[in-house]
Amino acid sequence: MSDVNKTIQKWHASFKKGTDFDSWGQLVEAIDEYQILARQLQKEAQSTNSSDFTEEQKKTLGKIATCLEMRGTSLQCTQSKEEFKLEDLKKLESIIKNILTFNKEFPFDVQPVPLRKILAPGEEENLELEEEEDAAAGAGATEAFPPRAPGTLLPRLPSEPRMTLLTIKIEKIGLKDAGQCIDPYMTISVKDVNGVDLNPVQDTPVATRKEDTYIHFSVDVEIQRHLEKLPKGAAIFFEFKHYKPKKRFTSTKCFAFMEMDEIKPGPIVIELYRKPTDYRRKKLQLLTKKPLYLHLHQTRYKV
Numbered sequence: 001m002s003d004v005n006k007t008i009q010k011w012h013a014s015f016k017k018g019t020d021f022d023s024w025g026q027l028v029e030a031i032d033e034y035q036i037l038a039r040q041l042q043k044e045a046q047s048t049n050s051s052d053f054t055e056e057q058k059k060t061l062g063k064i065a066t067c068l069e070m071r072g073t074s075l076q077c078t079q080s081k082e083e084f085k086l087e088d089l090k091k092l093e094s095i096i097k098n099i100l101t102f103n104k105e106f107p108f109d110v111q112p113v114p115l116r117k118i119l120a121p122g123e124e125e126n127l128e129l130e131e132e133e134d135a136a137a138g139a140g141a142t143e144a145f146p147p148r149a150p151g152t153l154l155p156r157l158p159s160e161p162r163m164t165l166l167t168i169k170i171e172k173i174g175l176k177d178a179g180q181c182i183d184p185y186m187t188i189s190v191k192d193v194n195g196v197d198l199n200p201v202q203d204t205p206v207a208t209r210k211e212d213t214y215i216h217f218s219v220d221v222e223i224q225r226h227l228e229k230l231p232k233g234a235a236i237f238f239e240f241k242h243y244k245p246k247k248r249f250t251s252t253k254c255f256a257f258m259e260m261d262e263i264k265p266g267p268i269v270i271e272l273y274r275k276p277t278d279y280r281r282k283k284l285q286l287l288t289k290k291p292l293y294l295h296l297h298q299t300r301y302k303v
Contacts, residue, residue: 004052004100007044011037012097018068019093022075022086027195028283031072031276038068045112057099062112064092070110076252076276151185151205156222156301163226165301166263170204170217173240173272174292178215181242181253188221193233195279199224213292227263227300235259238270238294239277252277254287256294265300269293 018033044053045062053061070084088108095102157165170186184207190199202221209216223236239255255277256270272287272294 007052008097008099011040012093014040015093015096019086019090022071022089025194026282027075027280028276028278031075034068034072035276038065038072041065041068042112053099057102059112060095060099060102060106063106063108063110064096066110066112067092067108072276151219152201152203153205153219154200154202154222154224157224157226159301159303160226161303163228163302166223166227167299167301168221168223168236168258169297169299170219170221170238171267171295171297172214172216172218173294174213175215175240175253175272176213176288176290176292178213179210181210181215182245183243183250184215185241186217187237187239187241187252189237189239190223190225190230191235191237191279192231193280198230198234227260230260232260235281237277237279238296240272240294257281258296263298263300265298267295267297269295 014033014037018030018037021027021030021033041061042065045058045065047058067084067089071086071089074083074085091107095106156167159165168188170188173186175181186204187201188204189197189201192198202224204217204219204221207215207217208219236258237255238257240253241250242253243250252275254272254275256272258268258270262268262270270293272292274285274287278284
């Protein structure tokens with residue numbers, strides 16, 4: 001078997017592995033597999049010294065990479081408007097398997113994405129210096145982009161007899177490159193044990209202040225369900241997001257979560273984890289070994 005056929009066979013196996021994970025509900029593993037394969041296909045699509053594939057075939061590989069990224073985004077963002085379904089992705093299996101002979105029109109109206117946009121798991125860590133440069137380069141140029149809309153925080157629910165409401169004040173988050181984050185905000189969601197939304201997802205406004213290794217929010221978030229009505233195994237997620245001017249998109253940098261047994265009045269400090277956000281809490285990796293955390297304060301109300 002030639003090297004190019006071995007490569008295609010490897011891509012096909014990776015594609016099948018990702019869609020299998022996806023269909024089994026192992027979403028974190030599926031996202032990882034999709035990102036790794038998308039990165040490999042992108043490299044081949046944008047390679048200038050490879051003669052294994054024609055320009056048209058490279059364009060098709062780039063489009064498959066875009067579809068893999070779109071499916072990964074759909075899995076990470078349950079509220080995503082641009083949902084890309086698993087059954088749509090599966091239509092590409094025969095194309096990647098037969099890329100050397102594929103000569104039909106691509107089934108979806110997509111374009112290859114820029115090389116740096118898709119990062120395989122772990123690669124983000126290696127781009128910290130580059131991100132700092134991006135932030136510095138973009139700091140004076142943010143006027144060129146429309147300002148982010150204010151947050152989507154919701155008011156407190158009406159009180160009910162013998163029912164408890166929870167307000168969480170997001171005080172600050174500790175990050176080693178806090179000063180370089182552009183338009184930082186937090187997305188708050190409540191998920192069940194399978195990662196399904198229980199409440200409307202809320203976004204904070206952009207953070208009010210940066211100081212040393214901290215970004216200060218000082219904002220109250222009203223949890224949109226009485227605590228007694230939350231199912232066993234539910235958790236509250238906090239995703240830290242920021243804008244990357246060179247890449248022109250908003251990225252999740254890290255996330256944290258609070259489980260039901262951690263809901264107690266007063267201050268709480270919770271650990272930060274690497275993306276992608278693992279709503280099922282099965283495959284967690286700490287963001288850093290440094291003592292940097294998300295600082296919250298909880299208030300409970302009961303009639």
